[in-house]
Amino acid sequence: MRTNDVILKTVTQLVTFIIIIFSIYVFLSGHHHPGGGFIGGLMTAAAFVLIGLAFDIETVKKIIPIDFKLISATGMLIAVLTGIGSFVFDANFLSHTFDYFHLPLLGETELATAVLFDIGVYLVVIGITLTIIFTIGEDQ
Numbered sequence: 001m002r003t004n005d006v007i008l009k010t011v012t013q014l015v016t017f018i019i020i021i022f023s024i025y026v027f028l029s030g031h032h033h034p035g036g037g038f039i040g041g042l043m044t045a046a047a048f049v050l051i052g053l054a055f056d057i058e059t060v061k062k063i064i065p066i067d068f069k070l071i072s073a074t075g076m077l078i079a080v081l082t083g084i085g086s087f088v089f090d091a092n093f094l095s096h097t098f099d100y101f102h103l104p105l106l107g108e109t110e111l112a113t114a115v116l117f118d119i120g121v122y123l124v125v126i127g128i129t130l131t132i133i134f135t136i137g138e139d140q
Contacts, residue, residue: 005054012054019047030118037118041125048126049133057134068131075123082117 023043030036052060064071083094091097098112 008054012050016047019043031112031114037121038125041122045126045129057137068127072124072127075120079117079120
């Protein structure tokens with residue numbers, strides 16, 4: 001039986017929001033600065049592990065009602081398709097390109113194919129990390 005962890009649960013709700021927002025920032029700035037899909041994925045997974053510690057694993061499964069292995073497989077598919085997509089344009093495997101576009105509300109914005117690959121890595125890292133951690137946690 002768990003004790004009444006009101007402070008831990010309250011702080012977790014606030015800190016989780018901050019961690020996820022910062023992980024999205026790290027993810028989006030990853031193709032220009034240190035960061036990207038791997039570090040952003042680890043930070044997001046850490047936020048969900050924190051929720052699992054403060055509440056329980058079932059709460060995390062209610063927040064994300066998808067099998068974490070499916071998230072990993074989807075990420076791997078996106079990453080591989082990004083690499084194969086370069087063959088369509090007669091380029092080397094995993095070669096990336098970028099261009100600038102005028103987007104409403106954002107103005108002149110750079111869009112890079114590296115972000116697509118990072119999305120795949122982001123999902124793979126989240127899926128694998130949460131699968132490992134929660135598989136270990138369920139055995140208790």
